[in-house]
Amino acid sequence: MTDTAIPLSTRAAARPVAAPWLADLNPxxxxxxxxxxxxVLMLAGAGTGKTRALTARIxxxxxxxxxxxxxxxxxxxxxxxxxxxxxxxxxxxxxxxEGMPWxxxxxxxxxxxxxxxxxxxxxxxxxxxxxxxxxLRLMKQVIxxxxxxxxxxxxRLLAQIIDGWKNRAxxxxxVPGAEGAEFEGRAPALYAAYQQRLRExxxxxxxxxxxxxxxxxxxxxxxxxxxxxxxxxxxVDEYQDTNVAQYLWLRLLAQAHHNICCVGxxxxxxxxxxxxxVGNILRFEKDFPGARVIRLxxxxxxxxxxxxxxxxxxxxxRGRLGKTxxxxxxxxxxxxxxxxxxxxxxxxxxxxxxxxxxxxTRGMDPFGLDQIAILVRAGHQMRAFEDRFLAIGLPYRxxxxxRFYERQEIRDAMAYFRLAVSPGDDLAFERVVNLPRxxxxxKALQTIQSTARAHGLSLAGGAEAALAGRKVAGxxxxxxxxxxxxxxxxxxxxxxGANHVELAQVILDDSGYTAMxxxxxxxxxxxxxxxxxxxxxxxxxxxNLQGFLEHxxxxxxxxxxxxxxxxxxxxxHAAKGLEFPAVFLPGWEDGLFPSQRSMDAGGLEEERRLAxxxxxxxxxxxxxxxxGNRRIWGQWQAALPSRFIDELxxxxxxxxxxxxxxxGRAAASAAPSASVVEERAxxxxxxxxxxxxxxxxxxxxxxxxxxxxxxxxxPAFATGARVFHQKYGYGTVGAVEGxxxxxxxxxxxxxxxIATYLVAGAQxxxxxx
DNA sequence: CATTAGAATAACACC
DNA sequence: TATTCTAATG
Numbered sequence: 154m155t156d157t158a159i160p161l162s163t164r165a166a167a168r169p170v171a172a173p174w175l176a177d178l179n180p181x182x183x184x185x186x187x188x189x190x191x192x193v194l195m196l197a198g199a200g201t202g203k204t205r206a207l208t209a210r211i212x213x214x215x216x217x218x219x220x221x222x223x224x225x226x227x228x229x230x231x232x233x234x235x236x237x238x239x240x241x242x243x244x245x246x247x248x249x250x251e252g253m254p255w256x257x258x259x260x261x262x263x264x265x266x267x268x269x270x271x272x273x274x275x276x277x278x279x280x281x282x283x284x285x286x287x288x289l290r291l292m293k294q295v296i297x298x299x300x301x302x303x304x305x306x307x308x309r310l311l312a313q314i315i316d317g318w319k320n321r322a323x324x325x326x327x328v329p330g331a332e333g334a335e336f337e338g339r340a341p342a343l344y345a346a347y348q349q350r351l352r353e354x355x356x357x358x359x360x361x362x363x364x365x366x367x368x369x370x371x372x373x374x375x376x377x378x379x380x381x382x383x384x385x386x387x388x389v390d391e392y393q394d395t396n397v398a399q400y401l402w403l404r405l406l407a408q409a410h411h412n413i414c415c416v417g418x419x420x421x422x423x424x425x426x427x428x429x430x431v432g433n434i435l436r437f438e439k440d441f442p443g444a445r446v447i448r449l450x451x452x453x454x455x456x457x458x459x460x461x462x463x464x465x466x467x468x469x470x471r472g473r474l475g476k477t478x479x480x481x482x483x484x485x486x487x488x489x490x491x492x493x494x495x496x497x498x499x500x501x502x503x504x505x506x507x508x509x510x511x512x513x514t515r516g517m518d519p520f521g522l523d524q525i526a527i528l529v530r531a532g533h534q535m536r537a538f539e540d541r542f543l544a545i546g547l548p549y550r551x552x553x554x555x556r557f558y559e560r561q562e563i564r565d566a567m568a569y570f571r572l573a574v575s576p577g578d579d580l581a582f583e584r585v586v587n588l589p590r591x592x593x594x595x596k597a598l599q600t601i602q603s604t605a606r607a608h609g610l611s612l613a614g615g616a617e618a619a620l621a622g623r624k625v626a627g628x629x630x631x632x633x634x635x636x637x638x639x640x641x642x643x644x645x646x647x648x649x650g651a652n653h654v655e656l657a658q659v660i661l662d663d664s665g666y667t668a669m670x671x672x673x674x675x676x677x678x679x680x681x682x683x684x685x686x687x688x689x690x691x692x693x694x695x696x697n698l699q700g701f702l703e704h705x706x707x708x709x710x711x712x713x714x715x716x717x718x719x720x721x722x723x724x725x726h727a728a729k730g731l732e733f734p735a736v737f738l739p740g741w742e743d744g745l746f747p748s749q750r751s752m753d754a755g756g757l758e759e760e761r762r763l764a765x766x767x768x769x770x771x772x773x774x775x776x777x778x779x780x781g782n783r784r785i786w787g788q789w790q791a792a793l794p795s796r797f798i799d800e801l802x803x804x805x806x807x808x809x810x811x812x813x814x815x816x817g818r819a820a821a822s823a824a825p826s827a828s829v830v831e832e833r834a835x836x837x838x839x840x841x842x843x844x845x846x847x848x849x850x851x852x853x854x855x856x857x858x859x860x861x862x863x864x865x866x867x868p869a870f871a872t873g874a875r876v877f878h879q880k881y882g883y884g885t886v887g888a889v890e891g892x893x894x895x896x897x898x899x900x901x902x903x904x905x906x907i908a909t910y911l912v913a914g915a916q917x918x919x920x921x922x
Numbered sequence: 923c924a925t926t927a928g929a930a931t932a933a934c935a936c937c
Numbered sequence: 938t939a940t941t942c943t944a945a946t947g
Contacts, residue, residue: 230937260937285936359937427936531934553936594923629923707937726935748934763935786932787938923947930942 174212174245182206185414185447186213189386192407192441193414194434198478199463199769200454200732203416204234207388208241210414211253214386215246222249226384226406227256230391232707234730235261238390255384259399261707263362267369270376274365279699280355281571282706286564287580288312288358295347299339306336315344319360320428322367322398324348354579363398370405381409391730392417392437396428404440411441419474420467421766423726425759435474452478454732456485456773458805463768465802470758486517487807488768488775492794495782496534496740500541503527503737506776507547507720510735517774522548522718524734528725528767530746534739535722542720550719553727558705562670562681563688567705569660570698573643577611586616589669591632593625600624613640639663653698657689725767736771741779741795764797777801 178186182202185195186209197203211227214220229235235257243251255262264282271278283291292315293308314335318328325345333341351357357365370377387407389395392415395403407413415437422431438444452460460480467473493499513519527538535551542549557563565588568581586601587593604624605615616637619625625633639660646656661667667685670678695701721733740746747760768775779794874886876896887895 232937258937362937423935424937426934533933590924592923596923627923724935745934750934784938925947926945928943928945930940932938932940 172213172216174209174216178206178209179449179451181447181449181451182209185449186210188445188447189214189217189219190412192411192437192444194392194437194444194446195414195416195449196446196474196476197416197418197449198452198476199418199421199766200452201449201478202451202453203418203449204238204241204390206449207390207414207416208238208245210388211238211242212245215249220385222251222253223255224383224385225253225255225388226262226386227253227388228259228262228390228403229256230258230394231730232258232261234390258707259402260359260362263366263402264357264703264707266366266380267357267362270369270373273369273373273376275352276357276365277355279575280357281575281578282362282703283351283356283358283580284559284706285312286559287356290580290583291350291354291356292343292347295343295350299343299346301339301343306339311336311340311343311347314340315347316360317428318344319358319364320396320398322364322401324364324368355575355577356580360398363402367398367402367405370402377405378409381406385410385412387413389413389415389417391421393419393422393431393434394424394429395433397430397433398428400430400433407441413441418476420470420476420762421729423729423759423763423766425756448476450476450478452480453482454772455480455769456482458485458487459768459771459773459775461805462488462775462801463765465805466761466768466797466800467765469800470761472758485773486515487805488777488801489809490798490801490806491776491778491809493778493780495789496537496780496784497541499739499778499780500537503538503739503776503778504541504545504547506737508545510774520735520774522720525737526721526723526728526731526733526735526770527737527739528723528728528770530725530740530748530763532724534745538722538739548717548719549722552721552723557684557687560681560684562684565666566657566661566685566688567702569643569664569666570657571702572613572640573647573656573660574698574702576613576640576644579605579612582612582616585664585666586612586633586636589665591636592627592629593633594629597625597629597633613637636664647698653695653701654689654692657692657698661685661689725763728770729766732770732772734772735774736767736776738767738775738777739779740783741777741798742783742792743795744792745783746795747797761797761800 175183175186179202182205185193185206189210195203195206197206207227211225214225215222227235227238229238239251239253239256242253242256254265257265267274267276267280268278271280289308289312292311293303296303296306296308296311318332323329325341325348328341328344333339336343351361370380384406387403389403394417403413403415415434417434419431419434422429422434425431438446455463457480460478464478491502493502507522507525510517510520510525511522529535529538532553539549539551541547558567565585568578568584571578571581572585583598586598601612601616601619603615604610604619604622605612608615608618610618616625616633620630620633620637642663643656643660646659647653667682670682670685673681692698692701695704741764743752746764747757751757751760768777777798779798780792782789782791784790872886872889876884876886876894884896887897889895
């Protein structure tokens with residue numbers, strides 16, 4: 154280590170040498186921790202203990218007295234990573250480590266900074282943060298206002314383009330002329346108009362949180378200097394995922410002292426689609442001359458076969474920085490590979506495999522359910538697993554699915570809260586003026602909008618004016634009156650500092666929103682009401698509504714953890730940074746993984762890195778599988794095994810041949826209906842496909858089901874019968890179709906269930922979960 | 923203005 | 938298949 158010459162502060166010198174955070178670090182990690190001054194690039198392969206090194210480094214900085222906790226900027230990409238780092242620092246340092254206000258995601262830190270200088274960006278400090286949904290609606294308005302047919306130029310596309318610009322730190326005035334060609338050359342103007350609208354509404358979208366900061370830093374030297382002075386040390390996690398805006402932001406902040414430590418792995422760069430630039434990591438040394446590059450290559454996570462399989466796949470990529478991961482762990486099991494006839498079969502097989510892992514199999518110790526994960530390429534693959542696991546009563550948890558805060562009822566409720574906090578929130582106003590129905594339709598809304606625009610008022614103000622001028626009349630008027638009075642009342646309550654939890658409940662009840670769902674007889678209404686209750690409960694953890702709203706805007710990753718032992722189901726993207734003793738990687742088919750898009754557009758390398766990320770999540774058990782047929786939008790489609798399967802080094806892979814797809818236990822528990830088998834035949838040409846032959850040449854022989862469609866021997870339940878289901882509890886049978894029944898469960902709502910999993914039962918109430 | 927049936931359309935990954 | 942949008946009807 155060369156930095157012993159750097160003078161230590163008096164406080165540090167007084168400390169005993171023993172430093173618990175340095176214990177058990179390997180030489181590379183230790184180097185990364187001790188090289189505190191100057192730029193450092195830590196190239197940390199999967200499972201090499203980079204979080205450990207990062208947290209130890211923070212501990213080192215603090216313990217040596219180089220900086221106090223609030224003088225360290227530590228950026229992560231996910232809230233989960235931030236939380237973990239915070240916990241681990243606290244564990245290393247005790248109380249001293251707890252107060253790290255500048256440890257968080259880029260976005261969370263961006264807002265915090267922006268709040269202090271909002272006026273410099275043309276905003277007021279209380280600005281609201283729009284989510285994707287609001288963003289799209291606003292863009293749609295801008296498009297329409299520009300007199301463009303929204304069908305020709307969909308808001309989604311514009312949003313993509315603008316996000317792309319924001320990722321690259323391009324404000325409307327900086328968009329290069331050549332880029333404006335899309336949208337008939339109107340995109341730049343629409344971008345400017347959109348930004349204008351945001352400012353009028355006192356709003357930011359996600360990209361703005363950083364972009365505004367950046368603009369302020371660029372134009373106000375004094376402000377930049379202030380933050381440069383504050384952040385004496387900077388640490389960045391997942392550096393390979395930074396986009397240009399983030400990169401510039403970091404570079405500005407680190408410019409003065411160069412005390413920046415970036416940790417990343419070019420092989421795990423999987424966010425190119427949202428603007429991440431692997432180039433950032435590749436040019437670090439150029440940006441920060443004299444940077445020390447430290448490689449962490451000892452892997453503590455995966456057994457050799459798993460590591461070798463992952464390395465084999467990633468080796469096909471070009472332009473890597475290159476790392477050689479090694480491990481001292483016992484050899485362990487080979488990676489397993491298995492082909493299935495279709496997606497349902499795959500889910501069925503994995504379900505059974507999980508059950509035998511639980512019991513302990515092949516001389517392996519039993520796995521707990523929370524040690525097992527299924528990692529899929531795309532969200533829609535999850536359904537097959539959910540269906541299957543529900544059917545066999547296997548507890549599971551979905552991470553990253555439809556998020557709590559994105560549900561309709563939650564967003565509606567939040568719109569009400571936003572109105573209470575700031576009655577001028579037009580987007581919120583629009584969302585709920587007529588929800589529940591108040592007799593206000595498109596026409597009334599248009600009147601309100603034009604009145605508002607004519608007087609330069611918010612929509613709420615415009616509505617007042619329209620009422621006063623009798624431009625809105627009839628039964629809509631009464632409803633609107635009540636709505637406006639409500640907003641005024643709630644806003645007063647907020648200003649008066651009323652208890653926000655009670656207020657929230659009052660708002661939901663007063664507005665008639667709760668009543669709306671209570672009156673709703675559809676099966677999901679009950680669930681929605683429960684969600685609303687949960688929402689109100691969640692408020693208790695915050696000081697006020699404002700704080701809550703901001704929190705929600707930034708918490709996009711939901712780890713609704715808890716709830717005992719469960720199998721984890723998530724996307725490969727969501728899995729980055731996690732590890733599991735046992736991992737299933739289903740759906741390795743060309744077109745799905747690698748995705749069709751990447752195959753068309755040449756994004757295969759990123760896709761391959763995703764495969765690498767997937768395999769390296771596994772500690773000691775890893776199964777890759779593919780299905781020959783998959784149902785897409787209700788249509789059966791044949792697929793070839795993924796080209797990545799060819800890249801798996803054969804000596805580290807054990808090919809499993811399914812024990813007769815419909816023999817054995819599987820057949821007894823879930824016989825497919827005749828129609829399903831017929832449809833399956835449509836995929837038979839898979840056998841002549843190059844992919845299939847490729848596999849056979851390697852000794853892989855996925856079996857097709859050769860079995861006549863057999864009659865459903867199960868006596869179906871009659872419509873109206875009372876039944877019991879292991880997972881859903883008691884319910885009443887509705888339509889019956891073959892061996893599938895539509896059952897309206899007393900508590901779980903309406904579901905389609907296979908008759909085998911139902912038993913006759915009469916009881917109402919009591920759901921044994 | 924609300925309701926409804928039928929058509930169009932959708933799906934890659936996320937802070 | 939499941940949701941969302943549109944036009945037609947009450």
